[in-house]
Amino acid sequence: MSAVSTYTNMSSPSNSSDRTAQFVALLAASERRLAGFVLAIVPNFADADELLQETKIRLWEQFEDYDPSKSFDAWAKSIAYFQVLTYRKKKGREKVVFSTELINSLEASYANHEKEMEVRFEALQECLKLLSEKYQTLLGKLYSSSMSVAQVAKSLEMSAEGTRKALYRSRKALHSCIHRRLQSEDRI
The missing domain is CATH 1.10.10.10 (Winged helix-like DNA-binding domain superfamily/Winged helix DNA-binding domain)
Structure with a gap:
């Protein structure tokens, strides 16, 4: 069975464990880079850890939308990026909040390094x-x-x-x- 058919035929119970195994393998391979990305753009370690957990949940929820012909790392980082933006909106009432421009700059800097x-x-x-x-x-x-x-x-x-x-x-x-x-x- 090809990777594409595995991802597109998610409703079959026999594919459920394959889907889970594929997700876990992809996440495990990119988890360190994903954590580094989130930690690079979120000022508070506890918030970054929480965001990373929320990102992993979101990745799982949206995994059926993932295109296996594209980079899982890039897809996961884009999900994390939007989680950070949502976090920023939630934290908007606090004194110190990073601007969208700064977050974009940090994201670009992380990609360069x-x-x-x-x-x-x-x-x-x-x-x-x-x-x-x-x-x-x-x-x-x-x-x-x-x-x-x-x-x-x-x-x-x-x-x-x-x-x-x-x-x-x-x-x-x-x-x-x-x-x-x-x-x-x-x-x-």
Whole structure:
């Protein structure tokens, strides 16, 4: 069954799980960029998080209108953009509200820097692979859990000071590696 027929024949119960799986896969692939987009143009983190959730709901509600021959990222960002405009209208009574012109400018600026951020993220992933296993474990425990530095130190049987120093060295090594990669590829 082609992707187009899957999207156009949504009323069939057998296609419901296919539709859900396709939506989840597309959203998962673009979720980080969508979150970055919303966070770039909404001043308050809590509001941005709420808007992101509302955007995901709206994406699901309008998924049958999505044209699979076009970019899901672009479609999702356009939905998010209109969610931001609606948010702006709701917040219009508050003291600090971004103008439509500023929102448009932020959206354009985000689009210009999105590729640069992707390149930097790819460099980070490559540089993480080059770190020693000790540093990879340290960073993994610290950033993929809600553990504090002291808790990570205890779990690695290290002193808190030794953990802080190792964390500093690993961050410094990552920074240098990313900078070298971007420079060598003429990307900065």
